[in-house]
Amino acid sequence: MTGPRYTQLAAALPSTVPFVGPETQERARGRTFAARLGANESVFGPSPRAIVAMEKAARDVWMYGDPENHDLREALAEHHGVPSENVVVGEGIDGLLGYLVRLLAAPGDPVVTSDGAYPTFNFHVAGYGGRLHKVPYAGDHEDPEALAAKAADTGAKLIYLANPDNPMGSWHDSDSVQRMIDAVPEGALLALDEAYLELAPDGTAPVIDPDDRRVIRLRTFSKGYGMAGARVGYAIAHRDLVAAFDKVRNHFGMCRTSQAGALAALGDQAYLAVVQETVAGARDELSRIARLNGLVPLPSATNFVTMDCGADGAFARKVLSELVSRDVFVRMPFIAPHDRCIRVSAGRPQDLAHFASALPEALAAARA
Amino acid sequence: MTGPRYTQLAAALPSTVPFVGPETQERARGRTFAARLGANESVFGPSPRAIVAMEKAARDVWMYGDPENHDLREALAEHHGVPSENVVVGEGIDGLLGYLVRLLAAPGDPVVTSDGAYPTFNFHVAGYGGRLHKVPYAGDHEDPEALAAKAADTGAKLIYLANPDNPMGSWHDSDSVQRMIDAVPEGALLALDEAYLELAPDGTAPVIDPDDRRVIRLRTFSKGYGMAGARVGYAIAHRDLVAAFDKVRNHFGMCRTSQAGALAALGDQAYLAVVQETVAGARDELSRIARLNGLVPLPSATNFVTMDCGADGAFARKVLSELVSRDVFVRMPFIAPHDRCIRVSAGRPQDLAHFASALPEALAAARA
Incomplete structure (x- = not known):
C-alpha cells in the first residue's frame, strides 16, 4: 500500500509549527522553568x-x-x-x-x-x-x-x-x-x-x-x-x-x-481592572530591570515588554538561550531587525525576580 | 462596500448545521428538558x-x-x-x-x-x-x-x-x-x-x-x-x-x-467498567420500555437504543415531537427507512422513568 493520497496543497505543506511550547522545551531540558514568561500568558490567572x-x-x-x-x-x-x-x-x-x-x-x-x-x-x-x-x-x-x-x-x-x-x-x-x-x-x-x-x-x-x-x-x-x-x-x-x-x-x-x-x-470587570493595574506595574518593573542591564525596553500596550538588546539577532538569540538555560522561559521576534530584541511577559514579583537575577548573568554569558 | 469576497467554495456552501443543540430547543420552548437523552452523552458523567x-x-x-x-x-x-x-x-x-x-x-x-x-x-x-x-x-x-x-x-x-x-x-x-x-x-x-x-x-x-x-x-x-x-x-x-x-x-x-x-x-478504567455495566443495564431498561409500548428495540453496541416505531418517518417524527413536548430530549435517524425509529440515549433511573412515563402518551398522541 502506498497510503493515503493527500491533496496537492497538503502534500506541499511544510511540517513546521508556529510555536514550540514551553512544555516541549521542559521535556528536552529535563527541567521545568522557574519563570514562565514567554507566551504572554497571564500568570495572574483568571477571575x-x-x-x-x-x-x-x-x-x-x-x-x-x-x-x-x-x-x-x-x-x-x-x-x-x-x-x-x-x-x-x-x-x-x-x-x-x-x-x-x-x-x-x-x-x-x-x-x-x-x-x-x-x-x-x-x-x-x-x-x-x-x-x-x-x-x-x-x-x-x-x-x-x-x-x-x-x-x-x-x-x-x-x-x-x-x-x-x-x-x-x-x-x-x-x-x-x-x-x-x-x-x-x-x-x-x-x-x-x-x-x-x-x-x-x-x-x-x-x-x-x-x-x-x-x-x-x-x-x-x-x-x-x-x-x-x-x-x-x-x-x-x-x-x-x-x-x-x-x-x-x-x-x-x-x-x-x-x-x-x-x-x-x-x-467580573473589577478583576480585569486589577489585572490591568498589575500588568502595568509589571511592565514598569520589567522596563526598570531592562534599563538596569543596559537594554532598552520598548513602550508596550500589552502584557509583555520587548527589550532591545542593542546588537543583532545572533546576540539576542544568545541572550535568550542563556535565559532559558537559567530556567526563564522567554521568546523573541523571529525576523530582523526585530530579532535584536527579547520579549518578556508580565509576571508576578517572584517571576520578575527570577528574570532580574538571570538577566545580568545571561548578558554576561552572551557577551563572553 | 460589497464586503468580503468569499472563496467560490465557501460562497456555495449551505448555511445548514449538522445538529441543533438541546439548548437551542430549550430556548425555543422556553422550558428546559427533564430528561436529556438525545445526544448520546453520558449522563453518568466522567470519572x-x-x-x-x-x-x-x-x-x-x-x-x-x-x-x-x-x-x-x-x-x-x-x-x-x-x-x-x-x-x-x-x-x-x-x-x-x-x-x-x-x-x-x-x-x-x-x-x-x-x-x-x-x-x-x-x-x-x-x-x-x-x-x-x-x-x-x-x-x-x-x-x-x-x-x-x-x-x-x-x-x-x-x-x-x-x-x-x-x-x-x-x-x-x-x-x-x-x-x-x-x-x-x-x-x-x-x-x-x-x-x-x-x-x-x-x-x-x-x-x-x-x-x-x-x-x-x-x-x-x-x-x-x-x-x-x-x-x-x-x-x-x-x-x-x-x-x-x-x-x-x-x-x-x-x-x-x-x-x-x-x-x-x-x-480510571475501573470507573469505565462501572459505566459499561450501567449503560448495559440502561439499554436493557430502554428495551423493556420500548417493548412494553409495542416498539421494537434494535440491538445496540452503544450508549443508546434505537427503537423501531413500526410505521414510517412521519409517524416517528410525530412520536419524537410529542416526546420533546413532554420534556424528553431525544433524536431520530434522518433518512428512510431508518427514520421509522427514534433514538434514546442511556440514562439514569430518573431519566428513564421520565421517558417511560412520556412514551405511552407520546405514542397515543402521535396515533390520534
Whole structure:
C-alpha cells in the first residue's frame, strides 16, 4: 500500500509549527522553568469567579457545550453594545483566524500582513494555499498605510493587522486604526487582531461599528482575562460574515467549561481592572530591570515588554538561550531587525525576580 | 462596500448545521428538558478522578495547553500498546475528521460513506468541496462490502465507517471490520469511527496495527468516558498520517482542563467498567420500555437504543415531537427507512422513568 493520497496543497505543506511550547522545551531540558514568561500568558490567572464557574462546569462536562454559544454571545453583545448576530465565538483567535482564512483565501488568493507579525496567521494562510504578501514594519510599528497600499496593489482579499502588536508591543491610536479601516480597498477585509486590547491604554481601539463590512475585530479571553488554556476567542463583524462562520466552524467545538469560565470572567470587570493595574506595574518593573542591564525596553500596550538588546539577532538569540538555560522561559521576534530584541511577559514579583537575577548573568554569558 | 469576497467554495456552501443543540430547543420552548437523552452523552458523567483533575486544572488555565498533548498521547500509546508517534489528539472526533478531510479531499475528490451515517462527516466533506458518494445500509447495518466496492468504483480517497454505528446502534464484529480494512482499495483510507467502542461487546474492534496505512482509528472521551463537553478525541494511524495532522491542526487548540481530565479518565478504567455495566443495564431498561409500548428495540453496541416505531418517518417524527413536548430530549435517524425509529440515549433511573412515563402518551398522541 502506498497510503493515503493527500491533496496537492497538503502534500506541499511544510511540517513546521508556529510555536514550540514551553512544555516541549521542559521535556528536552529535563527541567521545568522557574519563570514562565514567554507566551504572554497571564500568570495572574483568571477571575476567581471564572475558576469557580469552571470547577462547577467540570461536573457538567458530560454534556456537549451549547453549539450556539448563546449565553456568552449575548453577554459579549451587551458588553460591546452590539447585536448578538454580530458576534461569533470560537476556539481562540487562532481557531477563528483559521475559519476566516478558509472562508476567504482559496489557493493563490492574495493576503497581506506585516513581515514579522503573528506567525499563526501565516500558518493558516499557507495551510489554505493563500498567497501571502508582506510589508515591512515602520520601525517597531506595523505600518497601516503600507498594508493598505499593498492590499490595493495585490487585490488582497484579507489584510492582517494586530493592534496592539505582537511581538513588538507597539500600538496605534484609534484614529490611526480608523483611517486604516477607511483605507481598506473594495473587496478586501481587515482582520483586526485586538488580542491585547484589554491591556492597552484607552483610545487604542476605534469604536466598533457592527455594520462595517470592511473589518472583523478579533478578541480573546487568553490575555487580559487570563484564560489561554480555555481557548475562547470571539469576533465582532457584519452579521453576514458572522453567519458565514456557521458554514465551516466546528459547531460543537467549544468546551463547556470554557464557555462557563468566559461568561463568568466577562462578568467580573473589577478583576480585569486589577489585572490591568498589575500588568502595568509589571511592565514598569520589567522596563526598570531592562534599563538596569543596559537594554532598552520598548513602550508596550500589552502584557509583555520587548527589550532591545542593542546588537543583532545572533546576540539576542544568545541572550535568550542563556535565559532559558537559567530556567526563564522567554521568546523573541523571529525576523530582523526585530530579532535584536527579547520579549518578556508580565509576571508576578517572584517571576520578575527570577528574570532580574538571570538577566545580568545571561548578558554576561552572551557577551563572553 | 460589497464586503468580503468569499472563496467560490465557501460562497456555495449551505448555511445548514449538522445538529441543533438541546439548548437551542430549550430556548425555543422556553422550558428546559427533564430528561436529556438525545445526544448520546453520558449522563453518568466522567470519572470522579477526571472531575478532580479538571477542577485542579481550572486554576492553571492561564497557561496554554501543551500543543504536543505529550502526556495524554504517551498514556494513550501505552493503553493501546502502540508508539506515541502513531497517536494524534484533537478537538473531539469532529475536529479530527475535519483535519482528515482537509488533508485528503480537494474539491471534486471522491469520498464514500453510508446514506444516513454521521452527518458531521458529510458537513466536513461538503465544506472542503469533496464529492460524497453514499451507499445504502444493509438493513440496519452499514455495509462494508458496498462501501469498499463504491470506493473502488469511484476511486475514493476516503471511506467513512462507524463501528459501532450511529444512529442505528448496530455493529460488525472484528473479523468483518478487518475484512473491510483488507478490502480498502489502493490509494484510499478508511476512517474507522469507533466513538462508541467502549460501550461495545468484546470482539467488536480489530487489533490495531499502527503500521497499517489503510486505516485511521478514531476514538473519543465523549461517550464511554463521559466528557463530551471537554472535546477530546484521538486517532491512531500510521505515523506518516499522524505527522501530516501537524501541517493543518490548531496546535494550541486543546483546552488545558480537557487534557488533564482525559488523562485522569483514561487512568480510571475501573470507573469505565462501572459505566459499561450501567449503560448495559440502561439499554436493557430502554428495551423493556420500548417493548412494553409495542416498539421494537434494535440491538445496540452503544450508549443508546434505537427503537423501531413500526410505521414510517412521519409517524416517528410525530412520536419524537410529542416526546420533546413532554420534556424528553431525544433524536431520530434522518433518512428512510431508518427514520421509522427514534433514538434514546442511556440514562439514569430518573431519566428513564421520565421517558417511560412520556412514551405511552407520546405514542397515543402521535396515533390520534
